[in-house]
Amino acid sequence: MIGRDLLGIEDLDRADIERILETAEHMREIGRRVIKKVPTLRGRTIVNLFFESSTRTKSSFEIAGKRLSADVINFAAAASSLKKAESILDTARNLEAMDLDAVVVRHAVAGVPKQIADVLSAPVINAGDGAHEHPTQALLDLLTVRREKGRIDGLTIAIVGDILHSRVARSNIYAFRKMGAEVRVAGPPQMIPAAIETLGVKAFTSLREAIDGVDVVMALRIQNERLTGTYLPSVREYSATYGIDREKLKFAKDDAIVMHPGPVNRGVELSHDLTDHRPGVILDQVRNGVAVRMAVLYLLSGRRQEGDPRVDLGSGEEK
Amino acid sequence: MSQQRIWIRGGRILDPAAERDEPGDVLIEGGVIVAVGTKLDASDAEVIDAKGAWIAPGFVDLHTHLREPGQEYKEDIASGGRSAVAGGFAAVACMANTHPVNDDPAMTDYIIDRAKQDSPARVYPIAAATRGLEGTEMTEMSALVDAGAVAFSDDGKTIMDGGVMRRILEYSRTVGKPVITHGEDRHLVAGGVVNEGPVSTKLGLPGNPAVAEVVLITRDLMLAELTGAHLHVAHVSTKGAVAAIRQARERGVHVTAEVTPHHLTLTDEALLGYDTNAKVAPPLRSAADVRACREGLVDGTIDAIATDHAPHAVHEKDLEFTEAPPGLIGFETAFPVVLDLVRSGELSPLELMRRLSTNPAKILDRPGGSLAIGAAANVAILDPDRSWTYDPAKGYSKSRNSPWAGHTLTGRAIATIVGGWLVYDVERGVLYP
Ligand SMILES: [Zn+2]
Numbered sequence: 001m002i003g004r005d006l007l008g009i010e011d012l013d014r015a016d017i018e019r020i021l022e023t024a025e026h027m028r029e030i031g032r033r034v035i036k037k038v039p040t041l042r043g044r045t046i047v048n049l050f051f052e053s054s055t056r057t058k059s060s061f062e063i064a065g066k067r068l069s070a071d072v073i074n075f076a077a078a079a080s081s082l083k084k085a086e087s088i089l090d091t092a093r094n095l096e097a098m099d100l101d102a103v104v105v106r107h108a109v110a111g112v113p114k115q116i117a118d119v120l121s122a123p124v125i126n127a128g129d130g131a132h133e134h135p136t137q138a139l140l141d142l143l144t145v146r147r148e149k150g151r152i153d154g155l156t157i158a159i160v161g162d163i164l165h166s167r168v169a170r171s172n173i174y175a176f177r178k179m180g181a182e183v184r185v186a187g188p189p190q191m192i193p194a195a196i197e198t199l200g201v202k203a204f205t206s207l208r209e210a211i212d213g214v215d216v217v218m219a220l221r222i223q224n225e226r227l228t229g230t231y232l233p234s235v236r237e238y239s240a241t242y243g244i245d246r247e248k249l250k251f252a253k254d255d256a257i258v259m260h261p262g263p264v265n266r267g268v269e270l271s272h273d274l275t276d277h278r279p280g281v282i283l284d285q286v287r288n289g290v291a292v293r294m295a296v297l298y299l300l301s302g303r304r305q306e307g308d309p310r311v312d313l314g315s316g317e318e319k
Numbered sequence: 320m321s322q323q324r325i326w327i328r329g330g331r332i333l334d335p336a337a338e339r340d341e342p343g344d345v346l347i348e349g350g351v352i353v354a355v356g357t358k359l360d361a362s363d364a365e366v367i368d369a370k371g372a373w374i375a376p377g378f379v380d381l382h383t384h385l386r387e388p389g390q391e392y393k394e395d396i397a398s399g400g401r402s403a404v405a406g407g408f409a410a411v412a413c414m415a416n417t418h419p420v421n422d423d424p425a426m427t428d429y430i431i432d433r434a435k436q437d438s439p440a441r442v443y444p445i446a447a448a449t450r451g452l453e454g455t456e457m458t459e460m461s462a463l464v465d466a467g468a469v470a471f472s473d474d475g476k477t478i479m480d481g482g483v484m485r486r487i488l489e490y491s492r493t494v495g496k497p498v499i500t501h502g503e504d505r506h507l508v509a510g511g512v513v514n515e516g517p518v519s520t521k522l523g524l525p526g527n528p529a530v531a532e533v534v535l536i537t538r539d540l541m542l543a544e545l546t547g548a549h550l551h552v553a554h555v556s557t558k559g560a561v562a563a564i565r566q567a568r569e570r571g572v573h574v575t576a577e578v579t580p581h582h583l584t585l586t587d588e589a590l591l592g593y594d595t596n597a598k599v600a601p602p603l604r605s606a607a608d609v610r611a612c613r614e615g616l617v618d619g620t621i622d623a624i625a626t627d628h629a630p631h632a633v634h635e636k637d638l639e640f641t642e643a644p645p646g647l648i649g650f651e652t653a654f655p656v657v658l659d660l661v662r663s664g665e666l667s668p669l670e671l672m673r674r675l676s677t678n679p680a681k682i683l684d685r686p687g688g689s690l691a692i693g694a695a696a697n698v699a700i701l702d703p704d705r706s707w708t709y710d711p712a713k714g715y716s717k718s719r720n721s722p723w724a725g726h727t728l729t730g731r732a733i734a735t736i737v738g739g740w741l742v743y744d745v746e747r748g749v750l751y752p
Contacts, residue, residue, distance in 0.1 A: 010521070087637040109639035110523035111593030132523030167523060193520040194528075 005117045005124040006296055008133035009174035017142065017178060023295035024143055024288070030067060031291060041070035044101035044301055048074045049116075050127070051088075051107040056262065057127050057136075060286075061104050064293035070101070070301070092116040102301035105129070110167075123300040131165045136296060137261055138171035140288040142179060145216055147288070148257050148281065153180035158210045158252075160242060161220030161269060162191045162231075163203075168261045169220060173199050186210030187242060190231055207242055211252045218259045219244050219269040227268075235268055245271035257281050323740055324348045326361040327700060330369025334376065335673035336689035345374055347696040350739030355690055365741065367734055369700050373668060376676035376688045377409025377697035377735060378653070381577050382474075382499075382553055382625035384646070385411070385442070387433065388426075389418025394630040394717050396430065397752075399650075400438025402628075402715035404743040406650035407732030409697035410441035410680070410687055411628075414474045415452065422447035422458045424466035431467045439735075439742035439751055441697075443469040443683060448487050448498060452476040457487050464494045469683045472499035474553065475600060475645075479505055481538055488539075488548035497551040497575065497682060500539045502560060503601055507531035512641055514602045518587040524640055527602050533559035540567040543574055551682060552576040554627050556601040558611035565620040575682045577625040578612045580649060580656040581722065585609075589722055595636045595643035597722040599627070602645075616674060617665050623679040626653050630718030648716045652709055652723045654701060655730035661703070668703070700734040707731055715749060 002016045009017070030038055046065045050058050058074065065072035075095075088107075092115075095103060100122040105113040110130030117124035128134040146152055157176050163169045163185045176183050177200050185196060186204040196203050204210035211217055227235045244258060259281060264270055325347040332343045332355060339355075346354040346361050354361075385399040394402075396413075403411045413430065415421035421430060427444045434442030446468035450456045453476075460471060471491060477500070478484045484500075491498045508531045513519040515526025536552055540563055543550035555561060555578050567574050581599060586606050589597040597603060615621040629646025636643050657675070660666040666674075676699075677688035686695045706729045711719035735743040742751045 087634050088639060089637040090634075107639070109641050111640045114593050115637075115639075130523050170521075170523060194515045194526055195517040195520055198517040199520065 002299060004300070006135055006300060007114050007117060007124065007126045009135045009138050009171045009178070010133065012178070014178050017139070017175065020139055020292065020295050020299065021143055021146065023299060024139070024291040027291040027294035028287070030294070031287065036067050037069060038067065039069045040298060041065070041068040041101070041301060044070045045098070046070045046072050046102045046104065046297060046301060047095065047100050048072060049095070049103055049105045050075070051112065054106055054128065057106060060289045061127060061293050063290050064297055067290070068294055068297060070297065088112060089115060089119050092119045096120055096122070102297060125296060125300060128167055130167065131170070132167050133171045134167040135171050136289070136293050137168050138175035139296070140285055140292040141172055141218070141259060142175050143288040143292055144259065144281065144285050145257070147284065149215060152176065155215040156182040156184065156213065157216040157218060158184045158186055158214045159218045159220065160186045160207060160210065160244065162222050162226060163187050163196065163220070164191045164193045165223065165226070166220050170199070172218065173201055177201070184210050184214070188232060207248060208251055211248065214252045214256060216257055216259060217244055217249065217252055221261060221263065221265065222269060239268050243268060243271055244274055246273050249274070259285065324361065324364040325367060325736060325739070325741055326359065326364035327367045327369050327374050327698065330372045330374040330700065331668070332374050332690065333669050333672045334690035335669055335677040336376070337691060338669070339690070340667070340669045345690060345698065347698070347736065347739050350696055352690055352692055352694050352696050355692060367700060367741070371702065371704065372733060373672070373701040373703060374690070375672040375699050375701060376690055377699045377737060378407045378675040379679040379683065379685070379687050380408050380411040380626050380628065380650070381623055381679045381682060383411045383413050383628040384416065384630065385413040386630060387417060388429070392717070393632055395437070396433045396442060397437035398715060398717045399628070400434065400440040400442060401749045402648070402650040403440040404735040404737065404749060405715050405732065406652070407654050407699035407701055407735055408440055408650055409699065409735060409737045410443060410685065412443040412445050412469055412683060414445050414472060415447035416474060416476070420447050420452050422450050422452070424459065424462045427463055427466035427468050437752060439737055439749060441737060443467070443685060445470045445472050445499065447471070448473045449478065449483065454478045454480060454483060457483070457490060460490060460494045460496070464496060468496070469685065470497045470499050470551065472501070472553070474499065474501045477501050477503050477505055477535060481542065484539060485542050485546060488542050488546040488550065491548045492546065497549040499551045499553050500536065501553050502532045502536035502539065504531045504535040507534060512598060512602065513590055514587040514604045516587065516605055518590060522590065522593070529557040529559055529604060529608065532557045532601055533563060536560045537563045540564065540572055540574060543567070544570065544572045547573065549573045549575070554579050554582060554601060554625070555612060555615065555621055556582045556604050556608060558608050561611045561615035561620055565615065568620060575623070576621045577623045577679070578616055578621045579625060579627045580653045581647060582612050583609065583616065583624070584656055584659055585722065593640050594722060595638070595640055596647060596720045596724065598640065598643055598645050599647055600645035613660065613665060616660070622674065623682060624653070624657055624674045625679065626650055630716055631720045633719060636720050646720065648711065648718055648721050650716070651714045652721060652728060654732055655728035656723065658703060658730040696736055696739040698736040699732055701730065702733045703730045705729070705731045705733070
């Protein structure tokens, strides 16, 4: 059941995920109005606490909060007091005094949102922690696939690339499995984490086998510093073996869609010919990102007050 | 305080050195044990009622970090010594990673001196094996032993150069002291902070593979075999290392080994909530590794239980999981935690006491681990049934980094005698110094 916080998809059950997706569908509708704003979270304060820079995710949360009329404060974490040796929990305790309605946390180290949630009474939303989870990314991916395919149940999805260092991979493994899909992962063996099968997926080192007959291919972003010889010999070798191109995509279903959490390294994870193939899907991921984050903010920060936690989604200020 | 005459009455005597497990009394006078038996009468002595309790040799801890000099905000010899006796430990060996490092006879002298003044527990310094724990130049072993060093180790700063380790082992034969290895190949650890496996995958934290330990310990066992030196393996944590040590023993290699209470009872699943207080090096391992460590302790492959008591301040443990320093405090919880092996039927009370006292004393070649008449009166009186809730803030260590904080534990040291002095009593606390 949805708890106080959203730290990972691992903690959700299928009904929770469906509720978030339904709510997100409503939010998408708000996004298409002329005045893209509803008074739902008026007077509530949401803090974006980003210890790791991420313009895309941060602005997506910011837009989501503002469309719900919340006050959104961007805590410039990296620039201020949050340098080494300062306890992150001290920062969290300082925030506690501000009576916030939600705190959105991004950090390069796994577990930080959980550590912060342990000392804060406000709901904490994980916006990506190390190689652990990125739950709103997985939710938006689910929404995107469901809108494209009309369902998740029974689909087969292949997640390709650096699984070891990817929070997107972990969250999507949980998300698609819980919604009834078969999940495969593929990548160089040194980038497949130990005991990945315990998460209920099948691991492949052959890309061709992994994408054989799949409905969805999700390519992960690969960090450039991993392509310099320590993890992988070279960019060229990676893109030749694990980069997705039209030729390799022939092994997937004819109507397979290609996804990427962005930003895409063109010519590395996806070939140039594919970045232009069905661009709608990747752009839709961005639109769905705002809707999903609105849904999560609505469902979590609406509960802060005692009494009836439901807040009126209404029909907005459009009337 | 005058020289104490202490009559421990009506307990269960557990003296591994004499294979003795029977009800009885112990009488102490002039710093030594003067009588052990059932019909003692010493009505003028201070009486400790040991009804329902075990009377055992004071525990000897092969592996501790007392942080003095240099990091007294975490612990010092006084607070560490007090915490030790509150857990039934009469003697503790302290690692060399102080600031400055204990790589010089003057520093060894200093620690021994401070301990004499400040610590209710005996303190045995372990000197660095290389200068500054840099892993390159060996220390003056002979002078360090003259100053009182009981063993040599760079502990957490594993000596990665096999050639250096070989020379150290060879030279250690001239002083007859063990060289203690912390078995983690730094390159294989590669920044890993959680045992590599399902848990590290779930947590998304860098994995530290079991093989990092097995590889390094295997190297050191082969070097011990080559050199004939006494290798002591610190905090064994993996199935593979237990097997490697067992095989080496069968080949006649002079090796001894220890395991910690946490590696005997906790798995990596203790980290699923990112509790930095359960972050240790080597990391908590899988259930299969825990089982192997327990089997190794039972069959004698592993000789001793050592706490690896490693205090860190709250503000240090409050950091990101990768940044928080590894280590936990262990003196006051060791006995109730390892009692699990008695409750499960794996070890008899006598055999557990052997691994906490007799065996570690023998490895360090120090008195203790015996309740023989004439032996130094180092005694732990232990209530195996007492339940209590552990609150590190109420303990004697300056630090609070324990995975057992808030847990209800069964078993507790109720009195500790060191050198004939009653230094700890559970009701009155630490009494001396
Ligand atoms: Zn160590």
